[in-house]
Amino acid sequence: MSLITVETVSKSYETFSVLEDVSFSIEKRDRLGLIGKNGSGKTTLMKILVGQIFEYQGRVQFAKQLRVGHLSQDPDLNPELTLHQELLQIFDKQQRLEDQMLELMLELEDESSQPDLLQKFAHLQEKHDQNGGYQYELSIKKALSGLGFQEKDWKLLTKNLSGGQRNRLALAKILLQDPDLLLLDEPTNHLDIKSTEWLENYLNKVYSGSVLMISHDRYFLDRVVTKILQLRNQRLTIYRGNYSQYRKTKALEVLTQEKEYKKQQQFIAKEKEFIRQNLAGQKSKQAQGRRTRLDRLEMIEAPEVTDGTMKIKFQPQIRGGNEILQCRQLNKVFDDKIVFSDLNCDIFRGDIVGILGPNGSGKTTFLRMILGQLQPSGGTIYVGHNLTFGYYDQELTDLDEGSTLLDEIRRQQPLWTDGQIRSLLATFLFTGEEVFKLVADLSGGERSRLLLAKLLLKQDNVLLLDEPTNHLDIHAREALEKALIDYSATVLMISHDRYLLSKLASRLLIFGENKATFYSGTYDEYQRELAEASQKQDTPVDQTIISKKKSPVGFKVQSQPSKRERVLVAKRHKRSRSR
Structure with missing residues (x-):
């Protein structure tokens, strides 16, 4: 039987239709990618599947006792729990068994204890082992590590986490629950490349359930999904195969x-x-x-055109010098913590440099040093002549929350008429009454498009882009890619979008482990060299979440542990849970 069957589902709001006669099913081991432009109904469909939207036409049928894990863009976490405690809640059944086992162990220390206590303890231990035993602590550690958390982060309260950290924690929680079906809304949005590759490995080699994901990450879709579900003009079309x-x-x-x-x-x-x-x-x-x-006559529809696609053309106003940037032994330290060191690079006009590395490795710090907002702790940074910098901030902060879209553009072009401003905004897909929207009411994708419009107006000859594709759908990403390829000046871009890096970057800056390395080659060449080096060293694949059947590192499972060993093990896990 199908896990979920969707039959002719339609959803309308007061003035417009979102979904019309949508039908599909999710089978065991399915890996489905749901794609479509922002606003095409993807999140609406996901909310129908998880029961957050009740009013719709059609029918949605679920298999009995189906366990579903849902990753939303606004995860529900207990603000008073630490990161580690939030995940421990998943394994409440094991912890209760451990508490009962500990009580029996203490009783068994008494030589006069009843023989039936040993039998009762053996029964509890068997149930505990069937539920994974002490494996869960290692699974938590592996999941958190794989998704970019360090052990020092474990004691952070969830209310103090950033938006990206909250989403990564929610993803770890869902994966550890091991449901029959994962419904994931943009799972890679806040992951660096290493964490994204970890998630790919987990979904492909460890997780045996089904997946339906909304994603604009084309590399991720290529490596994980086996069917594409495309939403366009309120209707759903199914294609076999990955994104390519x-x-x-x-x-x-x-x-x-x-x-x-x-x-x-x-x-x-x-x-x-x-x-x-x-x-x-x-x-x-x-x-x-x-x-x-x-x-x-049955009319054949006109072929699909690239309507609703941004039309971007970055054009530098002045031609900069040939030498853009030179760094020698550049390093940065914050409060005795080395962010990066020994950075040497030469960047020339026309280069498109991809900047990659884990979250928090110094990538944004480096861009702010180029802009003069931060000073080096050591080494030298030389910026060339006649250069103007256009900066795209991943936090989307260069906007006035109380302004309308018209106000934002007029602030930059005070002599333009409303018609000229409307014409520009239309190329970034803002039409009609949308130009009167407040910035505070814009989605992440809309904010990104508005910032790109402002960036285009500046006509700079060096673009510094910090995660420019984070909130863009696939069509918008492709439009940005074309604009950057056609751009006649220089681009330095921080990105975890491997498709973008592969297509555009001619050179790389790689941050990590307190160092930054300049690589004169493409992203694909860099990946090939890494793979070859790994094969030569015969390095095994990092199995970051291991089988539930295996014993955790540091413990040797015995069929008949001594009383003292049983007490020590139980007490150790009791302390671990109370951290």
Whole structure:
């Protein structure tokens, strides 16, 4: 039986329709990627599946006792618990068994204890082992480590976590619950490349359930999903294969439809011309017959066009010098903590430099040093002549919350008419009354588009981009990619988008382990070198979450542990849980 069956589901709001006659099913071991432009109904469909939207037409049927794990963009966490305590809640059953075992162990220390206590303890231990035993502590550690948390973060209260940290914690919690079905809304949005690759490995090699995910991460979709569900014009179309296979199938589909559409349009034009010439003449009956046939003709839809796609063209106002940036032994230290050191690089006009590394490794700090907002702790940084810098801040803070979209552009172009401003905003998909929206009411994707519009107006000859694709859908990402390829000046971009890095970056700056390394090559070349080095060293794949059947590192499971050993092990785990 299917895990979930969706039959002709439609959803409308007061003035517009979001979903029309959507039908599909989720089977065991399915790996489904749900794609579509921002606002196409993806999150609405996900909310219907998890029961957050009740009013809709159609039917959604669930398998009995289906366990679902849902990752939303606004995770529900207990603000008074630490990060570690939040995850320990998942294993409440094991912890209760441990408490009972500890009580029995203490009783068993008494030589006069009843023989039936040993039998009762053996029964509890068997149940504990069946539920994974002490494995859960190691699983928590592996999940947190894989998703970018260090052990020093474990004691942080969830209310003090950043938005990205909250989402990563929520993802770890859902994975550790090991549900039958994962419903994930942008799971890679706040992950660096290493954590994204860890998640890919987990979903492909460890997790045996089904997955439905909303994602704009094309590399991730290629490596995880086996079907693409595309939402367009309120309707759902299913394509077999990963994202790259979908693109090929879609291109062929559009080409075929275009040929059939043109052929039919030519036929219609010819028939209409015959009808026009002969409707009142001797061939009027033939004309009437052809008109009837035209009325009954099943029309072929016009092929899909790239409507709703941003039109971006970055054009530098002045040509900068050939030497853009030179760093020698550059380093930065905050409060005796080395952020990065020994950075040496030479960047020239026309370079597109991809900057990558774990969260918190100094990437944004480096861009702020180029802008002069932070000073080096050591070494030198030389910035070339006649350079103007355009900075895209990943926090999207360069906006006035109380301004409208019109106000934001007028602040930068005070002499422009409303018509000129509207024309610019339309190229970034803001039309009609949307130009009067307040910045405070914009989604992440809308804020990103507005910032890109402001960046375009500045006409700088060096672009410093900090995670520019984070809130953009696939169509917007592709539009940005084309604009950066066509840009005649220099780009330094921080990104965890491997597709973007692979397509654009000609050189790399790699941050990590308190160091920064300059690599004169593409992202694909860098990955090949890493793979070759790994093979030469015969380095095993990091199995970050291990099978529940295995024993955790540091413990040797014994069939008949001594009384003292049982007490020590139980007390150790009791202390661990109370941290």
